[in-house]
Amino acid sequence: MVRMRWVLVLLLSGLGFVGAVQAADIEGVQEHGLITRYPGQEILWQQIENYMPFRVPVGEVAGYRTIKDWIDTQGRVTRTFYRYKGTDRTFAEFYLNYLRALQEQDFEILGKGVSPSRNGVHVGSRSWTEVYFIANPTTKPGEVGTFFAGTSSSGGAGAIVAKKERAAGTVYVIIGVEQHSADYVGTLIDIIEVEAAETGLVVVDAEAMGADLQEYGRVVLDGIVFEFDKATLKPESDPALEVIAGFLKDNPDKSFYVVGHTDSVGTFAYNSKLSNDRAAAVVAALQERFDIAPDRLEPHGIGPLSPVFSNGQDTGKEKNRRVELVER
Numbered sequence: 001m002v003r004m005r006w007v008l009v010l011l012l013s014g015l016g017f018v019g020a021v022q023a024a025d026i027e028g029v030q031e032h033g034l035i036t037r038y039p040g041q042e043i044l045w046q047q048i049e050n051y052m053p054f055r056v057p058v059g060e061v062a063g064y065r066t067i068k069d070w071i072d073t074q075g076r077v078t079r080t081f082y083r084y085k086g087t088d089r090t091f092a093e094f095y096l097n098y099l100r101a102l103q104e105q106d107f108e109i110l111g112k113g114v115s116p117s118r119n120g121v122h123v124g125s126r127s128w129t130e131v132y133f134i135a136n137p138t139t140k141p142g143e144v145g146t147f148f149a150g151t152s153s154s155g156g157a158g159a160i161v162a163k164k165e166r167a168a169g170t171v172y173v174i175i176g177v178e179q180h181s182a183d184y185v186g187t188l189i190d191i192i193e194v195e196a197a198e199t200g201l202v203v204v205d206a207e208a209m210g211a212d213l214q215e216y217g218r219v220v221l222d223g224i225v226f227e228f229d230k231a232t233l234k235p236e237s238d239p240a241l242e243v244i245a246g247f248l249k250d251n252p253d254k255s256f257y258v259v260g261h262t263d264s265v266g267t268f269a270y271n272s273k274l275s276n277d278r279a280a281a282v283v284a285a286l287q288e289r290f291d292i293a294p295d296r297l298e299p300h301g302i303g304p305l306s307p308v309f310s311n312g313q314d315t316g317k318e319k320n321r322r323v324e325l326v327e328r
Contacts, residue, residue, distance in 0.1 A: 028214050030207070032078045032191055034171065035101075038094055041082035041187065044143035047215070049077045050208035051222050054192045055135040056172050058110045058161055060122055067131045071110075073172065075194040076208065081144040084185040091179040092116075094187055095124075095158040098175050107162040107173065114158030124159030129176060132159075136190070140215065147178060147186050155179030170194040204240050206247045209325070218259075218326040224282060231277035233285055241282075244325070245290035248297075257326040258283050260301040263317035268303055276301025282323055298328070 024042040031037060054077055059069030084094070095114045102109065113123030122128065129147070138144055157178040164171050174190040204222045212219035223240030226233060233241075248254075260275030260282075279299035286292040309316035 028211070029080070030211070032080065032189075034191055035098075035173065035189060037082055038084065038097060038187070040086065040089075041084050043080055044083050045081035045140070046211075047077075047079045047138060047140045048208050048211040050205055050212065050220065051075065052077050054172075054190075056110070056161060056163075056174065056192065057123075057128070057132050057135070060111075060113075061125070061127045061131060065127075065131050065134060067128065067135075070135070071172070073170075073192060073194050075169075075192050076205065077193075078191045079138065079144075080189050081142070081147065082187040082189070083143065084187070085183055087183045089185065091156055091158065091177045091185045094177045094185055095160070095175075098177070098187075099160050102160060102162045102173065102175075105164070107164045109160065109162050111161040112159065114156070116156040123161065124157050124176060126157065128159065129157070129178075132174075132176075144188060146180050146184075147176065147188055155182075204243050206243055206250070209244075209247050210251075213325070213327055218324050221282070221323045221325055224323050226278055226281070229274070231274065231281045233281055237285075241285055241289070245286055245292060248286070248292050249290075255296045255328050256298070257328050258297050258299045259324045259326050260299070261306060261320060261322050261324065262303050263320045264304040264307070264311040265317065271303035272301055274301070275303050279323060 026044055026046075029043045029046040031043065037043075051074065053072070053074045056071040056073060057067045057069070058071055059067050062068040092114060099109070099112060111123040113125065113128070115122060115125065119125060119127075133147075155178075157176070159174065159176040162173045162175075164173075171194065172190075172192040174188075174192075176188045178186050180186045204219070204224075209219045221240060221244060223237060223243075224233070225236045248256075258279045260277075260279035262271040262275045264271075276299065279301050283297045283299045286297060287294055304311070304320065307316070307320045308322075309319045311317050311320060
């Protein structure tokens with residue numbers, strides 16, 4: 001029987017990111033302030049989306065690539081993959097420490113499971129993990145791929161699905177651990193912060209802007225709202241404009257394209273002009289109201305040419321109507 005070394009993982013009540021980055025972490029990552037790492041872990045992959053749909057699994061596998069019970073939500077999503085190298089600790093220690101820390105911080109445990117074998121239908125099994133990631137695929141390659149790839153020496157796995165109601169809003173945490181090899185324990189922590197999405201007050205976040213620009217070279221400017229079929233900014237856009245202006249002032253050496261996008265409804269010529277006019281309206285607001293230098297922002301509109309979702313459904317059309325900041 002393995003003797004457990006209890007090293008409690010601290011869960012903090014506030015939002016934000018822990019400022020310190022460990023020396024072995026990959027460049028450009030910032031650990032989320034809600035959960036700190038198990039001592040000795042290294043961050044080898046991270047993906048942050050300021051606003052996206054997410055499916056939280058709360059049941060076991062009920063059939064081929066099927067989990068019966070889900071919670072469909074949306075919000076800011078932070079996905080971080082950690083590696084622990086060494087033979088002195090097993091995946092079970094990581095699992096039990098994270099579970100105990102969540103329980104002590106009054107998280108509601110919606111699902112949990114751990115097994116020395118990755119087979120089966122329980123929460124955390126290989127088949128469960130496969131269904132979970134089909135529903136919530138990672139769009140950025142990297143070390144997280146090891147979470148799906150077994151090796152000749154791979155061992156057990158486990159997962160925890162938890163929820164907490166806070167003053168800042170609902171947060172879901174999904175933690176998966178796996179014994180990738182005798183000296184490699186992988187941990188993926190997904191954090192979904194829901195409140196802004198539920199209230200309809202999603203506003204671009206300065207830290208998420210920086211992370212997206214570093215990863216992708218572009219960021220969607222959430223919270224920018226126009227009058228229907230017009231390029232007139234609505235008052236609801238003011239909080240987002242303030243955040244964007246603050247980000248620009250904090251990064252005075254950077255210049256950007258402001259790119260407007262539309263869905264596919266209407267003619268190409270009409271949508272091209274509308275998207276260009278909307279991009280120009282954002283640039284004008286930032287220049288006139290926040291004193292952003294004219295040479296730092298260049299507006300363009302590309303209409304329906306770069307959708308992020310299918311235009312076959314209303315939800316896809318809504319996501320395709322957007323304004324992005326693209327580094328130049």
